[in-house]
Amino acid sequence: MTREVAYKVWKLYLEKGVFLSKGIEREIKKVSLSDQNMAFLFELLYGTCRQKAFIESIIKRFVKRKRTPSFALISLGVYQILFMRSVTDYAAVNESVEVAKKCGLKRESAFINAVLRKVVSEKSKLKVVPSDKELKNASLVASYLSYPEWIVKKIHFGFGTKKGNNILASLNKPAFVPLHFFNTNKCVDKKKDYTISDIDEEVFVMSPSQKASVDMLEIKKGLKVLDLCSSPGGKARVIEHLLKGNGELVCVEKNIKKLRLQKKYRETKALKLCNSKIRTNFLCADVTYVNEIFLSGYFDRIMLDVPCSNTGEMSKCPEVRWRLKEADIKRLSKIQFLMLKSSSKLIKKNGLLIYSTCSLFEEENKNVVSKFLEDERNFFLEEEEIVTPNLKSPFGGYHAKIRKVTT
């Protein structure tokens, strides 16, 4: 049953581009899966998505004809054979054939069986690690680590081939759920280390890089804070907590649906955190024009968490690498620059603006900030950090601490 659901979701993704989370939501309504089966489903789908290019290169070796209707099912089978230690080769092949019979691919079942058996018989050859020389070749890395070649080239350019390959390999690890405690600096894996179910008041989930950007904001009691591109509201919630019951927070977000959800969440689950002395307001607006909405120089602190390529969070969202196009980076960096320009008008003298992304690309990070600082001489870069994903913590991002020094 679980593999059948996985097949339907994966087919929807391949043929119609339906996000895995949406496909899963749609398909699991029709069946009842245990927690264990749900975990299997997630591992199978998200893993197959991460390894899509690698799996497709394997299938190409054995299947010479054009993409067949059974392609989605074969991909899932190959993932099970090559990456899932909990699944025996026998189960991977036979269960795939069973799904084929149930899902209208009966005529293809012998073909599926033959291709997967071939993969099993050549398994050890297929998993050979490329040589150091080969690992410098972007096209080979793209197939071996399963990324579009342009992403590999950009990461190699930014970090060098060795570090770049480590980053790409780390982003192939399933992300853990980083749970932070409000009262200590501890961060644990929610799945492994924390079992209390009602956790809303004591903890929050945030990637270490994102948490570092909030720390950089130096929130204190009584400050006026502007949280730009605010939804779903992770940072707003932490900022509100750090204001310790005294101050002002304005959250600006363009997407009305997301903003409504953020507001609703605050009013229900996180309500106990919110002291009445904090004035929190929600505004649906485009941050590119935010300078036309508020009084200039009004805010002590601004968090600008721009929309970005999300390349630092590819472990969490494996679809990102296939959805993103190289031209998107240029488009995004233009918007990011306009947002930074516009929001900078609202900061007080000596106030701080944090420019934050989940991107690993210079065009969206350092270059945006440098261009801004060239134009705006009354701002000073106090600190910047690029967090690179590693095997222990597969999350990355960038944050820059910009202070307004003169009016």
Ligand SMILES: C[S@@+](CC[C@H](N)C(=O)[O-])C[C@H]1O[C@@H](n2cnc3c(N)ncnc32)[C@H](O)[C@@H]1O
């Ligand atoms: C990286 S997410 C922000 C995450 C959020 N700060 C948090 O901590 O939960 C970027 C957000 O920017 C919003 N956004 C995109 N373009 C925008 C614009 N022009 N003006 C305002 N918000 C925008 C997106 O809808 C998205 O919710």
